[in-house]
Amino acid sequence: MRRGRGRPGYDQAAVLRTAVELFNRRGYDATSVGDLAKELGLTKSAIYHHFASKDDLLRLALADALDELTEVVSEAVGDAAEGGAYDRLREVVRRSVEVLVAHQPAVTLLLRVRGNTPVEVEALKRRRWLDEQLAGLVRAAVAEGALRDDLPPELVSRLLFGMVNSLVEWYRPDGAFDAPAVAAALAATAFDGLLRR
Amino acid sequence: MRRGRGRPGYDQAAVLRTAVELFNRRGYDATSVGDLAKELGLTKSAIYHHFASKDDLLRLALADALDELTEVVSEAVGDAAEGGAYDRLREVVRRSVEVLVAHQPAVTLLLRVRGNTPVEVEALKRRRWLDEQLAGLVRAAVAEGALRDDLPPELVSRLLFGMVNSLVEWYRPDGAFDAPAVAAALAATAFDGLLRR
Structure with missing residues (x-):
């Protein structure tokens, strides 16, 4: 460097x-x-x-978060993706938690973008693409019969990745839980549910 | 007025x-x-x-969100609260969703507070009290045998209310889902899980 x-x-x-x-x-x-x-x-x-400008700093910071998340999602929905939709969705959840923990400041910045500048508008466009892919993956997991079909897939996708994204607000790297523990608890909560069986 | x-x-x-x-x-x-x-x-x-100052505007806006959330939580954990911890937790989730939808701008502001001013520090203190009560309610629901005991209650509480709080980022009042629909889908996801049974 x-x-x-x-x-x-x-x-x-x-x-x-x-x-x-x-x-x-x-x-x-x-x-x-x-x-x-x-x-x-x-x-x-x-x-x-x-750096050419403040905008340039923002662009690079947002790219740091977006490139990682895009890689995770692309691998799950691309032509080379293997396995059922539910398995791929669960893997996206796990890897998204890893990205959020490893790139927490950049993802925090990304999640607060409101579209005030061309750089922010471009970042929102990329976020929208990610959201659409994730909703599609939830739909596919419902269609293959793995996930319940009595809830709107688009709403489920918002809630599931809303829970993932909430990490940036409360996760502390020096706290009691590492990324694998958080990913496991999150997947257990969302897919298996909190009720004792 | x-x-x-x-x-x-x-x-x-x-x-x-x-x-x-x-x-x-x-x-x-x-x-x-x-x-x-x-x-x-x-x-x-x-x-x-x-208004006396910009600070005064912030204080009143944060109180709008905090007073509502405090009422919901206090009713669930106070001496007059009736019913099992799980039922009260599920009711807190439902009513929190209602508050977030009805007071979305004020709650958005509250969730972004970072403690830069005395007003923000005071708001963070009240948020922390709410978080502690919610974690206690999750612990009680585990202790009474309603919720699974293989996940850390504090982490479960963060994830559950992280999912609730994420509403402020993506919920649109003019969108396809009203508050009861969101509350029902959220409770179904978190408590029952997304897997088809």
Whole structure:
């Protein structure tokens, strides 16, 4: 990774990481490149050495989250996907939890995007594609007879991935539960249910 | 409701409603009382006629959400609460969905609070109390034998109310599902599970 000219010790990835943290803490609109420079102890021109604009930082941060989630979903719905729809859905849930835990700040930023800028509009478009694929996978799992058919698949998909997405709000990496434990409890809750049998 | 002196047609509730909408759209920190006045076509002094400060607007908006949620939870865990823990938990889920749908903008604002100001710190404290009561109710429903005991109750509570809270991100009042439909599908998913039996 390239080092900043202004000061050694800050590379592009570190600047991006701090930018995401600031955007999440203060809001994207309320954060200026000057704020970011101040937080890092750099000059604004040192930031602009790495990134063309604040928009560019947002674009890269959102791509970090979107590329990972797109890979997970594409593998589950693409031509090369193997196995039943339910098995693939359960695997998407598991891997989505992993992505959210590993990329929590970037996914948090992604989930708060409201479409105020062209970069945000493009991110929302990619999120919509993901949502559609997930709803299709739920429909397929109902159609193959694995999932109950008395609930609207689109609503089920919203609830299921709403539960997954809620992780960004409460998950703490230093807390009691690691990603596999969360993924297992989430899948058990959603697919098997909480009632004792 | 009091009418603003500056211009007829805007009352206190309407100003607050627009403030919450702006805070959600642009972020609290990025929104000034001047922005709010401009959005409403009022003068800043007309706003200050109704509200002491921007902080005061935030406090009232968060209280709107917190008071409703506190009432729902208090009735389920208080001394006068009747019935088993599982029945009360299921009722809390149902009524929480109703509150989220009826107060979606205020709850959205509440769920984004990060503790940057004393008003936010106080709101986070009240949220934490709610979370603790809900986790206690899940524990009680496990202890009475209604819910499975192979998952950590605290994690189950996070997932369950994470699914409820996710509503603010995707629910559309003009969409295909009303509050009772969402509440029923959510309870069916979480308690009974999605697998066909």
